Amino acid sequence: MINRKMLAALGAALMLPLTPLAAQSASPVSLSGDVKAVKTTTAADGSERTELVEPGAIVPGDRLVFGTDYANNGAETVTNFTVTNPLPAAVRLAPDADAALSVSVDGGKTWGELAALKVANTDGTARPASHADVTHVRWVLATIAPGAKGRVTYPVIIR
Amino acid sequence: MTTYTRTNTALATIALLALLTGAGLSAPANAGGVTAGTLIENTAVASYDEGGTPRTINSNTVTIRVDELLDLTLTSLNPGPVAARPGEAVLSFELTNQGNGPEAFKLNANPAVAGNQFDVTVTSIAIDTNANAIYEPGIDLLLTAPQTTAVLAPDAVRTVFVLVRVPTGVNDTQTSAVELTAEAVTGSGAPGKIYAAGGVNGGDAIVGTSGALAAARGRLAAGLAAVKLVKSVSLRDPFGGTGAVPGAIATFTIAASVSGSGSVAALVVTDAIPAGTTYVPGTLKLDAATISDAADGDAGTASTAAGVRVALGTVAAGTNRAITFDVLITK
Numbered sequence: 001m002i003n004r005k006m007l008a009a010l011g012a013a014l015m016l017p018l019t020p021l022a023a024q025s026a027s028p029v030s031l032s033g034d035v036k037a038v039k040t041t042t043a044a045d046g047s048e049r050t051e052l053v054e055p056g057a058i059v060p061g062d063r064l065v066f067g068t069d070y071a072n073n074g075a076e077t078v079t080n081f082t083v084t085n086p087l088p089a090a091v092r093l094a095p096d097a098d099a100a101l102s103v104s105v106d107g108g109k110t111w112g113e114l115a116a117l118k119v120a121n122t123d124g125t126a127r128p129a130s131h132a133d134v135t136h137v138r139w140v141l142a143t144i145a146p147g148a149k150g151r152v153t154y155p156v157i158i159r
Numbered sequence: 160m161t162t163y164t165r166t167n168t169a170l171a172t173i174a175l176l177a178l179l180t181g182a183g184l185s186a187p188a189n190a191g192g193v194t195a196g197t198l199i200e201n202t203a204v205a206s207y208d209e210g211g212t213p214r215t216i217n218s219n220t221v222t223i224r225v226d227e228l229l230d231l232t233l234t235s236l237n238p239g240p241v242a243a244r245p246g247e248a249v250l251s252f253e254l255t256n257q258g259n260g261p262e263a264f265k266l267n268a269n270p271a272v273a274g275n276q277f278d279v280t281v282t283s284i285a286i287d288t289n290a291n292a293i294y295e296p297g298i299d300l301l302l303t304a305p306q307t308t309a310v311l312a313p314d315a316v317r318t319v320f321v322l323v324r325v326p327t328g329v330n331d332t333q334t335s336a337v338e339l340t341a342e343a344v345t346g347s348g349a350p351g352k353i354y355a356a357g358g359v360n361g362g363d364a365i366v367g368t369s370g371a372l373a374a375a376r377g378r379l380a381a382g383l384a385a386v387k388l389v390k391s392v393s394l395r396d397p398f399g400g401t402g403a404v405p406g407a408i409a410t411f412t413i414a415a416s417v418s419g420s421g422s423v424a425a426l427v428v429t430d431a432i433p434a435g436t437t438y439v440p441g442t443l444k445l446d447a448a449t450i451s452d453a454a455d456g457d458a459g460t461a462s463t464a465a466g467v468r469v470a471l472g473t474v475a476a477g478t479n480r481a482i483t484f485d486v487l488i489t490k
Contacts (some may be wrong), residue, residue, distance in 0.1 A: 069481050
């Protein structure tokens with residue numbers, strides 16, 4: 001009996017973070033995520049071209065692009081707009097990601113361009129951060145006018 | 160009391176699991192990459208100010224499942240050709256699941272390889288059950304047809320033994336090869352070939368760079384050693400000559416030479432003392448070193464009645480040994 005009760009309590013506790021913030025009015029901003037696979041085809045003349053396709057079978061080493069469409073559907077300008085995207089553990093940021101992208105290598109605590117970030121070694125020294133160290137990416141826009149929309153993307157490689 | 164303790168332990172485990180899951184535990188990394196069946200979930204969060212009020216909104220979560228990569232490596236573990244004599248021989252191979260999902264592999268050993276100077280017969284394929292890299296009859300698992308390994312986890316390594324019988328009639332230094340192939344049970348083919356729903360949890364399986372098929376050759380070289388014995392005698396009579404007369408001493412030399420390649424085991428040289436002669440005690444020598452007549456720690460024994468016996472043990476090809484002893488001609 002105790003077992004079942006406590007499990008129920010535990011379950012309720014786990015459910016909590018999923019409860020939506022029902023008290024607020026509908027968001028004027030919409031966010032819509034998607035994923036595409038990067039398909040590289042080699043033409044008869046040996047030249048390679050890449051295209052974004054719906055993901056079919058994907059395996060480690062394959063390239064994906066995660067995208068997020070945003071739009072301000074409200075009547076007022078929104079400010080301090082920041083889209084934060086934690087990287088799924090099973091992927092790493094692709095080396096051809098925009099070098100100016102704001103990234104974090106410490107779980108979202110500090111941010112900067114990858115070239116400026118460092119990762120602590122176990123012996124107390126630090127080494128330059130690499131693409132594989134990135135834990136979060138984000139985009140910051142000062143304002144989005146009413147009716148304005150856009151899209152942000154980042155490329156990854158499956159670990 | 161006991162019940163409470165148990166209950167709490169179980170709860171602690173469940174709570175820990177929940178915490179780990181919630182923390183977004185890193186996907187297991189192995190040589191083949193993220194484990195097949197792993198779900199990659201991506202959610203973006205936006206924060207902004209609306210009329211001075213900070214707000215946040217989550218995007219939908221995009222989920223994509225990692226499919227199964229079919230890859231393997233197979234290599235021969237024998238550093239060089241295995242010495243073969245007519246009879247049984249064992250070839251060793253190493254099979255590694257380089258894919259990212261659990262996979263079994265079909266094995267096939269082909270003894271008829273182009274260029275063979277003799278062909279062996281494959282008797283069995285065995286898996287090194289206790290992972291000591293030595294084939295042990297009765298311990299290591301003999302596969303039955305169709306010869307297929309158990310399901311191997313990603314990165315799992317198994318030693319595979321191919322047991323062969325070398326035919327009689329092979330000549331020294333002749334060589335032979337046996338080709339072992341291993342193929343993913345799900346399927347093989349050109350890299351990139353997709354087996355729809357053939358992977359983990361109903362996902363697809365995709366052939367990796369190995370083609371999901373690998374082959375390796377184990378080599379055998381016949382090591383046949385031959386033993387040749389050459390016996391010679393020199394005589395010394397009491398008159399300073401070399402006549403075979405009563406009272407003369409005859410010194411016999413038995414030259415044992417092992418030719419070919421490999422070695423011979425348990426080589427024993429025996430010789431009877433000729434009629435009309437007696438063995439001269441204390442004259443038995445091996446390579447000019449005296450060895451006692453008695454049956455003791457050394458290699459030889461000698462007496463008039465039993466003759467001469469020298470045990471040379473294992474003798475490598477290319478070795479020459481010389482045994483000498485004296486007899487006295489009595490009539």
